[in-house]
Amino acid sequence: MRSSIEAACGITGDLFRGPGRLFEAELVIDAGAPVPSGATLLQAGRVVPALVRFGPPAGEDVARTVSIKVPDAYGPDEDQDFLLASSLDGIPWHHAVVSRSAQGGLYSSLWLYLAGVKPVVFGARVAESDADVASGDRVDFLIASAVSRFTDIGRLILGDETEDAALRFAASNCGGGLQALPPARLYAG
Numbered sequence: 001m002r003s004s005i006e007a008a009c010g011i012t013g014d015l016f017r018g019p020g021r022l023f024e025a026e027l028v029i030d031a032g033a034p035v036p037s038g039a040t041l042l043q044a045g046r047v048v049p050a051l052v053r054f055g056p057p058a059g060e061d062v063a064r065t066v067s068i069k070v071p072d073a074y075g076p077d078e079d080q081d082f083l084l085a086s087s088l089d090g091i092p093w094h095h096a097v098v099s100r101s102a103q104g105g106l107y108s109s110l111w112l113y114l115a116g117v118k119p120v121v122f123g124a125r126v127a128e129s130d131a132d133v134a135s136g137d138r139v140d141f142l143i144a145s146a147v148s149r150f151t152d153i154g155r156l157i158l159g160d161e162t163e164d165a166a167l168r169f170a171a172s173n174c175g176g177g178l179q180a181l182p183p184a185r186l187y188a189g
Helices: 002-008
Strands: 021-029 047-055 065-070 080-086 105-108 113-115 118-126 138-145 151-162 178-180
Touching: 021 065, 021 138, 047 151, 065 118, 080 118
Parallel strands: none
Antiparallel strands: 021 047, 021 151, 047 065, 065 080, 080 105, 105 118, 113 118, 113 178, 118 138, 138 151
């Protein structure tokens, strides 16, 4: 419960900063996806390169994360980042951080973004154990309105596992009609 209260205040401590497994990936937005208008990244049928980090490494029952970076989404050095924590579906649960083992599950941005003028929450669903994800695996990319359950709008297709010790994620990396709102805007890892 402490993690949820801290996240609500924008205090995530080391939640998004720990080590993890990093993959090259493609973010694919489904052709018929119910995407909000006004967000250039969320165009039906769009495919963009991405990086995805799963953390922390497999082991104990703790809050887990999936961090997604779309490099140069809006131009050179203008990335789009999504920092997602292990969570549940529906109000108020997609605003709560829950502990879980590396068994996979649902991840949420916890708080709101504006996609155009629509308030939304982003999510991911990992079918495999986080420890077992591998090149070629798919991770569902999700969206929910402020008061609904998550809906699939696309997927992340994992490529090669890679390393980049200097890579940093920050929810404040946004643009193109996507805007992280406080406290999510303060999340960094």
